[in-house]
Amino acid sequence: MQFAVIGNPIAHSLSPILHNCAFKALGIAGFYGRYLLEKDTSFYFLRSLHLKGANITVPFKEIAFQSCDEVFGVAREIGAVNTIVFDKGKMLGYNTDALGFYQCVESLNPKNALIIGAGGSAKAIACILNTKRIPPTIINRSAARLEAFKSFECATFENFTPKIPYDLIINTTPAGLTDSSLPMDSAVLAPLLKASKFAFDLVYGKQTPFLNLAKSLNVTHSDGKQMLINQAILAFEIFMESQNISINQETLRHSMQNIL
Ligand code: NDP
Secondary structure, three states, rough: EEEEEEEOOOOOOOHHHHHHHHHHHHHOOOOOEEEOOOOOOHHHHHHHHOOEEEEEEOOOOOHHHHHHEEOOOOHHOOOOOOEEEEEOOOEEEEHHHHHHHHHHHHHHHOOOEEEEOOOOOHHHHHHHHHHOOOOOOEEEEOOOOHHHHHHOOOOOOOOOOOOOOEEEEEOOOEEEEEEEEOOHHHHHHHHHHOOOOOEEEOOOOOOOOHHHHHHHHHHEOOOOHHHHHHHHHHHHHHHHHHHOOOOOOHHHHHHHOOOO
């Protein structure tokens, strides 16, 4: 029983570690690999890999959505799929990023949120926050991608003079991942962070300038590691359910939680 994460680039992905660790802990004969898909390859090619399921990462989440025979849950609203199950020749799509994120912040009971960035993950987060009645505001450095948020009824900004404080400030951009940049002007960001309750960066495995700024202002903050683990647990549950394999939730959680 084989699964894989598919993206480009893919060498850095931690998903194989998480899923293989779960297989081992649960005593299930499964294997989870990684697959580098060339950017111009037709997504239908995946059907020939004889996988039972797959996770999809940058830059294929939207194309995965379009290529699925059926899409379930919040993935339909987001228009992006990060989890696929192959079932009797059909490709079924789900999105576990959105709930994986929400599980990280739900205990904070935020009243509102500011999302910096307007890419695929921003869409997933805006969508789940809307569903949970936590109004998101989106700010992006350029206008084009903000168009997609009109259907979510979010306030969107390219240039921004904040009028209200935000409980949650979420960086969904890769700013600071390979450089020392902030995702937006520090003169605007610093007062916003200071007035917030929690700063969340989707980037994981690195203390970004965004998180450093939050730390210097004594704002509670977190990187994206827990979101990564949460979305992997949810995806693993979908994979096993598709194979009619019942699993011990506690063992699954424990195995993924403690490996990274
Ligand atoms: P996308 O490429 O879809 O979107 C990136 C967004 O960030 C765009 O709106 C882009 O603006 C903006 N942006 C890019 N660089 C900068 C910069 N230097 N300064 C300001 N804005 C910038 O990416 P995704 O949404 O798919 O992923 C974003 C990040 O989140 C990645 O680092 C990814 O690894 C991480 N991620 C983490 C997850 C986790 O589980 N922890 C899950 C999913 C993603 P523009 O429109 O102008 O190009």
